[in-house]
Amino acid sequence: MRIGVLGTGMVGPAIATKLVSLGHDVRMGSREAGNEKAVAWAAEAGEGASEGNFADAASHGELVVNCTAGVASLEALGAAGEDNLAGKVLIDIANPLDFSHGMPPTLAFCNDDSLGERIQAAFPAARVVKALNTMNCQVMVEPTRVPGDHAVFISGEDDGAKHEVAELLASFGWPSERIVDLGGSGARGTEMYLPLWLNLYGQLQTGDFNISVLAAKS
Amino acid sequence: MRIGVLGTGMVGPAIATKLVSLGHDVRMGSREAGNEKAVAWAAEAGEGASEGNFADAASHGELVVNCTAGVASLEALGAAGEDNLAGKVLIDIANPLDFSHGMPPTLAFCNDDSLGERIQAAFPAARVVKALNTMNCQVMVEPTRVPGDHAVFISGEDDGAKHEVAELLASFGWPSERIVDLGGSGARGTEMYLPLWLNLYGQLQTGDFNISVLAAKS
Numbered sequence: 475m476r477i478g479v480l481g482t483g484m485v486g487p488a489i490a491t492k493l494v495s496l497g498h499d500v501r502m503g504s505r506e507a508g509n510e511k512a513v514a515w516a517a518e519a520g521e522g523a524s525e526g527n528f529a530d531a532a533s534h535g536e537l538v539v540n541c542t543a544g545v546a547s548l549e550a551l552g553a554a555g556e557d558n559l560a561g562k563v564l565i566d567i568a569n570p571l572d573f574s575h576g577m578p579p580t581l582a583f584c585n586d587d588s589l590g591e592r593i594q595a596a597f598p599a600a601r602v603v604k605a606l607n608t609m610n611c612q613v614m615v616e617p618t619r620v621p622g623d624h625a626v627f628i629s630g631e632d633d634g635a636k637h638e639v640a641e642l643l644a645s646f647g648w649p650s651e652r653i654v655d656l657g658g659s660g661a662r663g664t665e666m667y668l669p670l671w672l673n674l675y676g677q678l679q680t681g682d683f684n685i686s687v688l689a690a691k692s
Numbered sequence: 693m694r695i696g697v698l699g700t701g702m703v704g705p706a707i708a709t710k711l712v713s714l715g716h717d718v719r720m721g722s723r724e725a726g727n728e729k730a731v732a733w734a735a736e737a738g739e740g741a742s743e744g745n746f747a748d749a750a751s752h753g754e755l756v757v758n759c760t761a762g763v764a765s766l767e768a769l770g771a772a773g774e775d776n777l778a779g780k781v782l783i784d785i786a787n788p789l790d791f792s793h794g795m796p797p798t799l800a801f802c803n804d805d806s807l808g809e810r811i812q813a814a815f816p817a818a819r820v821v822k823a824l825n826t827m828n829c830q831v832m833v834e835p836t837r838v839p840g841d842h843a844v845f846i847s848g849e850d851d852g853a854k855h856e857v858a859e860l861l862a863s864f865g866w867p868s869e870r871i872v873d874l875g876g877s878g879a880r881g882t883e884m885y886l887p888l889w890l891n892l893y894g895q896l897q898t899g900d901f902n903i904s905v906l907a908a909k910s
Contacts, residue, residue, distance in 0.1 A: 586793070621909075657891065657894060660888075663887035663889075666884040669881035673878045677872070680907060685903040685905055686903065686906055687896075689901035
């Protein structure tokens, strides 16, 4: 599949490399074509890897993954272009972490709002699925780094889009029974989980952790 | 032990009944002595159960448990009285859920603030431990309702107080390896987990669930 990956930080290259390794044709997007990190990534990732600006990557992709910094995501997606996102599954992995007030970061918005919701509202023709934003990028693409039946959450209003994302996650190594659909409004909850994630990271001293959901048989 | 339990909603009676069953001398506190629910609880719980106003319950307790509605907790603790809390372990189970804007509830404050922090700041001589606020009250007092190695989080600035709370949780049936100390600042994270809890509750259609934390061996 042709996939556009927006963002050159930690998450973008991790996701893009995984997608290339699975045989997809991946274009990494950044603010301007020729971004140093994107060029280096494309050279290293080899066949099936290319780079360009946000619009290049979004127009390339049949599916688009938002791996930009959450506080910059709406601007990045605006640069990607509404037409280049229309009708496409848009996986939103970003969290609106605000580091401007020091550590620990806060969320730039939350509680009665979320990045996932803002993106869906700003790009109503995109089929936004919030996913993978509750773990570090190494666990996203290699879930076996963490032992046990830990979970990945997906949410969004479009069931067909969530189904496509679940299939992609399965190809990353996520067993279907550990892909937890939170319904239409899960973005708020998963983004607001970040402070607990940061607490746990501080205590565990490793990013190789995740949570599982255990429930009584009903 | 003499314990004061503040609050007559769902959580207060569940905690108070468990404590009585463990042989503690428990006084339930509400705004005014003679509260109908508190009187009914004390009659049903039998020996070791009594009721009074917030100050009665707090002065009775060698340890105090805040089970009031989070948005009313600071007022309730003010009525309990700073002197009646000074030097005592104060377990804060409340979440500042705001139902005034409809469902799902939001948090009255979060992100750069939390109820646990507000309580510790308002009552600096109390030894505040945030605990148990990430699950429903039935699971709090009967963890075996949920299968598997699910976790209870404790946090606060006083290690001795956390140790005492961990012992109390052990008496509730929580194995020590599942009592996760989040350090000094976990209140924010655990309170902000509530929206995800609500998402999961909506999907699972049962309150008998919880999360576990899985980490790679370091």
